[in-house]
Amino acid sequence: MDRAVIGMHKRRKSMFRRVASATVAMLSVAFLAAPPVAAATLPTPKDLTAYLDLECFKTSQYQPPATVLTLRHLNPVLSNLPIETVTLGPREQLCVPVAKNNQVPPSPALDFLRFIDLSCYRISGVTVNTGLVLSHLNPLFQTYPRTQITMTSPQQLCVPVVKNNAVPPADILRLVRHIDLKCYGITPNTSLNTQLGLRQLNPVLVPIIPNHAAVVGFARQLCVPVQKAGDTIPADVLNIIRWIDLEKFDLSVAATPQVGLTLRHINPVLANLPAEQAVLTGASQLALPVAKNGAFPPG
Numbered sequence: 437m438d439r440a441v442i443g444m445h446k447r448r449k450s451m452f453r454r455v456a457s458a459t460v461a462m463l464s465v466a467f468l469a470a471p472p473v474a475a476a477t478l479p480t481p482k483d484l485t486a487y488l489d490l491e492c493f494k495t496s497q498y499q500p501p502a503t504v505l506t507l508r509h510l511n512p513v514l515s516n517l518p519i520e521t522v523t524l525g526p527r528e529q530l531c532v533p534v535a536k537n538n539q540v541p542p543s544p545a546l547d548f549l550r551f552i553d554l555s556c557y558r559i560s561g562v563t564v565n566t567g568l569v570l571s572h573l574n575p576l577f578q579t580y581p582r583t584q585i586t587m588t589s590p591q592q593l594c595v596p597v598v599k600n601n602a603v604p605p606a607d608i609l610r611l612v613r614h615i616d617l618k619c620y621g622i623t624p625n626t627s628l629n630t631q632l633g634l635r636q637l638n639p640v641l642v643p644i645i646p647n648h649a650a651v652v653g654f655a656r657q658l659c660v661p662v663q664k665a666g667d668t669i670p671a672d673v674l675n676i677i678r679w680i681d682l683e684k685f686d687l688s689v690a691a692t693p694q695v696g697l698t699l700r701h702i703n704p705v706l707a708n709l710p711a712e713q714a715v716l717t718g719a720s721q722l723a724l725p726v727a728k729n730g731a732f733p734p735g
Contacts, residue, residue: 525558
C-alpha cells in the first residue's frame with residue numbers, strides 16, 4: 437500500500453475518533469442537562485389528614501415474632517402522656533385507604549393516601565382516662581356535632597406495611613413508612629348511623645374489591661400517632677404525621693371477596709420482621725379523621 441493511501445486511512449481514523457469523542461461529549465452534556473424526575477410534593481397536614489379514610493378488614497390469625505416496642509406520643513394534645521413499652525400481640529386487622537361517596541382526595545394528598553396501609557396488632561397498656569373533644573375533619577362530616585369522649589386503655593398498634601411487594605415510590609415511602617397509630621378504647625360509644633359508598637384507593641385492591649355500600653355505626657376506638665424508639669422521622673414528615681388522629685367506627689357491609697395478601701413491614705424498626713400471609717375476611721370498621729380539643733392540623 438503506497439504512502440498516499442496509508443495517509444488517507446490515518447486521516448479517516450483521526451476524523452472518526454474526533455467525531456466519536458464529540459458524540460460522547462454531547463451525550464454526556466445531554467444526560468447532565470436532563471431535568472431530574474420531579475419528587476412528589478408533600479401535602480399539607482390539613483389535606484392529608486382530612487381525606488385519610490381507612491376501611492379496616494378482619495384478617496386471618498397471625499402472631500408475629502416476639503417484639504417489644506417503646507412508644508411516645510406525637511400529637512401536641514397528648515404530649516403529656518407517658519412513654520410506654522408494649523408487646524405486639526396477634527394481628528387483628530388490615531386497614532386500607534378508601535374514598536367516600538365518590539369524593540376524590542386532592543393532589544398531592546392522593547399520591548400519599550393511596551399507599552397508607554396499616555396492619556393492626558393487639559397490645560395492652562396503661563389506662564389513661566383522658567377526656568377529649570373530637571371534631572370531624574373530612575368535608576362530608578364537618579356538619580356533624582363535636583363529641584366528648586374519654587380515651588381509656590390501649591388496644592391496638594397499627595403499623596405501616598406494603599401488600600404483595602407493591603412498594604410506593606421512594607419520596608412517598610419516606611412519609612408513609614413512619615405512620616404508627618396507637619388505638620385506645622373510648623367511651624361513650626356514640627353512633628353515626630350513616631350510609632356511605634366506599635371505593636378502594638390502593639392499586640393492589642382496586643381491581644379486586646368492588647365499590648360497595650356501608651353503614652357506619654358505633655365509635656369504638658381513637659387511634660393517635662406515636663413514634664417507636666429507634667425510628668428517626670424527618671422533620672418535614674413529622675410535621676404531617678403528628679396530626680393523624682382516626683376515630684374507628686363499626687361498619688356494616690355486604691360480603692366482599694376474600695383476598696389473600698402478602699404483607700411486609702416498611703417501618704425501619706420492624707423491617708427485620710418476616711413477611712406475613714393475610715386473608716381479608718370482611719370489613720369490620722371505618723377509621724375517620726378527627727381533631728382533638730380544637731387543635732386542627734395546619735393547612
